[in-house]
Amino acid sequence: MSAKKVYSVCGMCTVRCPIQVEVKDGSLVFLQGNPHADGIKGAVCARGSAGPALVNDNERPQFPMIREGERGEGRWRKVSWDDALDFVADRLKGIKAKYGARSVLFSDRGGPFRDLHMAFMKGLGSPNYSNHDASCARNVQHAALSVFGFGRKDVVYDLKNSRHVVLQSRNIFESINVKEVNDLVTALDKGSRLTVIDIRANISASKAHNFFLIRPGTDYAFNLAVIHALLYQDLYDARFAHLWIKDLRELREFVRPYTPAWAEEETGIEKDRIVALARELAHAKPAVLWHPGWMTSRYKDSFYTCRSIYLINALLGSVGAKGGLPLANKPSDVGRKGLKKLVDLFPKPQDKRADGVGWRYPHFDSGPGLLHLAFKTIESEDPYPLKAYIAYRHDPLMGFPEAERLKKIMQKLELIVSVTFSWSDTAWFSDVVLPLSPYLERESILATKNGLKPYFFVRKRAVDPRFDSLADWEIISRLSRRLDMQALAFESIEDLWTFQLEGAGVAIQDFDATGMVPLSEGPKYWKVDELKFKTPSGKIEVLSEKLEAQGLPSLKPYQSPVAPEDGKFRLTFGRCAVHTQGHTVNNPILSEEMPVNVLWMNAEIAQEMRIEDGSEVEVANHNHSGRMKVKLTELIHPDAVFMVHGFGHSLPVESRARGKGVADNLLMQGGLDIWDPAGGGVAMQEHFVTVRKVG
Numbered sequence: 183m184s185a186k187k188v189y190s191v192c193g194m195c196t197v198r199c200p201i202q203v204e205v206k207d208g209s210l211v212f213l214q215g216n217p218h219a220d221g222i223k224g225a226v227c228a229r230g231s232a233g234p235a236l237v238n239d240n241e242r243p244q245f246p247m248i249r250e251g252e253r254g255e256g257r258w259r260k261v262s263w264d265d266a267l268d269f270v271a272d273r274l275k276g277i278k279a280k281y282g283a284r285s286v287l288f289s290d291r292g293g294p295f296r297d298l299h300m301a302f303m304k305g306l307g308s309p310n311y312s313n314h315d316a317s318c319a320r321n322v323q324h325a326a327l328s329v330f331g332f333g334r335k336d337v338v339y340d341l342k343n344s345r346h347v348v349l350q351s352r353n354i355f356e357s358i359n360v361k362e363v364n365d366l367v368t369a370l371d372k373g374s375r376l377t378v379i380d381i382r383a384n385i386s387a388s389k390a391h392n393f394f395l396i397r398p399g400t401d402y403a404f405n406l407a408v409i410h411a412l413l414y415q416d417l418y419d420a421r422f423a424h425l426w427i428k429d430l431r432e433l434r435e436f437v438r439p440y441t442p443a444w445a446e447e448e449t450g451i452e453k454d455r456i457v458a459l460a461r462e463l464a465h466a467k468p469a470v471l472w473h474p475g476w477m478t479s480r481y482k483d484s485f486y487t488c489r490s491i492y493l494i495n496a497l498l499g500s501v502g503a504k505g506g507l508p509l510a511n512k513p514s515d516v517g518r519k520g521l522k523k524l525v526d527l528f529p530k531p532q533d534k535r536a537d538g539v540g541w542r543y544p545h546f547d548s549g550p551g552l553l554h555l556a557f558k559t560i561e562s563e564d565p566y567p568l569k570a571y572i573a574y575r576h577d578p579l580m581g582f583p584e585a586e587r588l589k590k591i592m593q594k595l596e597l598i599v600s601v602t603f604s605w606s607d608t609a610w611f612s613d614v615v616l617p618l619s620p621y622l623e624r625e626s627i628l629a630t631k632n633g634l635k636p637y638f639f640v641r642k643r644a645v646d647p648r649f650d651s652l653a654d655w656e657i658i659s660r661l662s663r664r665l666d667m668q669a670l671a672f673e674s675i676e677d678l679w680t681f682q683l684e685g686a687g688v689a690i691q692d693f694d695a696t697g698m699v700p701l702s703e704g705p706k707y708w709k710v711d712e713l714k715f716k717t718p719s720g721k722i723e724v725l726s727e728k729l730e731a732q733g734l735p736s737l738k739p740y741q742s743p744v745a746p747e748d749g750k751f752r753l754t755f756g757r758c759a760v761h762t763q764g765h766t767v768n769n770p771i772l773s774e775e776m777p778v779n780v781l782w783m784n785a786e787i788a789q790e791m792r793i794e795d796g797s798e799v800e801v802a803n804h805n806h807s808g809r810m811k812v813k814l815t816e817l818i819h820p821d822a823v824f825m826v827h828g829f830g831h832s833l834p835v836e837s838r839a840r841g842k843g844v845a846d847n848l849l850m851q852g853g854l855d856i857w858d859p860a861g862g863g864v865a866m867q868e869h870f871v872t873v874r875k876v877g
């Protein structure tokens with residue numbers, strides 16, 4: 183029998199690239215990026231190619247389990263799906279009867295399939311759907327909302343057509359999105375310039391024309407100086423500014439003291455280089471893309487850094503422009519109907535959110551709220567108790583600071599459920615583990631990709647589950663049936679897809695040829711005078727009414743970051759190209775590629791401390807420490823040390839990851855309380871560690 187092609191969606195990270203899988207006799211034989219998808223070019227990254235290893239891995243949850251011993255003890259009872267789901271449904275019913283539906287909290291990792299989860303929570307009657315984003319991109323999301331009135335995904339990163347790309351809080355060649363990597367390589371081949379601003383020379387920096395090794399925590403100063411140069415040296419796009427930027431005069435006045443010479447003192451970057459960058463950008467405008475960042479939960483002023491990036495893009499006229507940040511088209515923008523939403527099956531819950539988003543904090547996006555504030559609500563029971571928590575493919579015990587404190591907080595919960603395809607600290611600490619089929623073994627609901635050419639796409643099941651696991655729609659449908667939410671209790675994925683496609687003018691067979699259904703012929707760019715912003719004025723707003731109403735400045739005066747005390751270093755962290763946070767560290771192939779993280783340290787400083795390249799050190803903060811090897815380089819700022827996030831696993835069920843490397847989040851004492859009230863993100867790079875040679 184010849185191999186059949188199955189179109190699906192990668193699930194090895196949250197990018198979810200379209201893929202094509204070849205299957206023969208029920209087995210995976212080849213996997214590649216979907217060759218029909220724009221910008222993918224048939225590629226997957228290293229993690230994507232390790233998807234089959236995830237399927238073949240025996241060290242993943244293989245059947246539903248209910249906790250036997252204490253939380254975190256690791257004693258489990260193997261149960262049937264009926265028993266597991268009856269247990270969860272009965273507990274949820276009991277908690278709902280005692281504390282109300284609002285006492286249930288759910289978190290996932292966001293993305294195109296979240297409609298199902300949001301519908302489940304709405305059907306339950308709880309407003310407390312959340313995701314991981316308080317420890318990721320909330321600052322940039324809130325920055326976009328404050329400036330444009332719409333979210334960060336309502337613009338496209340048109341890397342392919344850019345003439346100058348600036349990466350700051352974004353490391354495209356290591357924190358990989360396959361289309362972004364391909365598009366940036368295409369642009370570089372066509373002569374685009376690349377500028378990287380970072381505290382260390384990452385892989386993206388190695389491909390840059392300009393690399394600025396910046397003092398940690400001073401990005402906002404750098405950006406204010408760029409705005410100063412653009413405005414005071416008449417380098418900005420005056421026509422665009424006249425059309426679309428409200429409060430330009432206030433911005434000009436605000437940045438008056440923030441000259442490039444001033445910024446040189448703060449950032450350590452020569453003023454002439456800052457001015458030269460502003461001139462280069464002005465020369466390339468409007469096809470300039472200063473990336474607003476992805477994982478921006480870093481410093482206390484990261485939100486303002488993100489705002490300044492959007493304002494720089496606006497001053498260069500790149501907002502809406504080809505090669506800049508054109509507006510993303512939804513189906514309705516190209517004359518089509520969107521997918522029918524599952525979340526519309528149920529009425530909006532009446533209760534306010536437990537995390538305060540939307541009422542205590544009206545300036546935040548109430549969509550997924552802020553999970554760290556929900557955790558604090560579990561602790562305080564203010565405004566009401568939270569008693570059940572469902573973590574869907576989410577590991578806050580590794581993703582947020584202070585795992586031990588979080589565990590204590592979670593002990594106040596009467597039910598913790600993890601839906602997961604790999605072990606995690608949170609799953610290990612749960613009462614019930616519901617094993618999710620890995621993405622190659624499951625279908626998902628249909629989803630929409632908004633963009634220059636919006637399209638619908640499908641994830642189809644490539645192979646049958648090896649173990650006793652289920653797809654998320656199966657878990658949600660079976661739970662919904664038990665919880666009397668019949669509208670969400672679908673019998674088959676075909677029924678669910680048919681529901682979603684109602685009225686969209688598309689049939690499920692239309693996905694057969696390529697896995698996608700394009701909704702427009704070609705890319706649609708909006709003309710500069712046709713742009714639409716969702717702010718009160720309809721323009722790009724420098725001053726935000728919502729922020730000011732909360733007593734938060736729209737233009738925050740710069741504050742110099744705290745310098746590390748003698749013998750201490752600012753702890754910084756990031757990604758590498760072969761792992762996705764913690765969940766790939768135990769993957770049989772990827773663990774071989776990179777089994778352990780190391781500590782990047784400035785070579786000159788290390789020499790003073792008699793630390794050699796490759797020697798073992800103890801990294802410590804307060805009462806936590808870990809041992810790891812050092813990598814010495816001149817290309818990291820001397821104030822900082824750096825490690826790749828996701829290591830330091832301790833679970834006995836993960837033989838390849840256990841005891842390898844150090845978990846950065848354990849070194850963030852007090853970190854749940856360090857967050858930005860304007861942007862909402864947890865500030866995870868406001869911690870300092872000592873480094874001591876051992877052995």
Ligand code: SF4
Pocket residue numbers: 192193194195196197198199225226227228229230231358359360
């Ligand atoms: S970037 Fe890599 S891991 Fe992420 S979805 Fe794409 S192929 Fe998969």
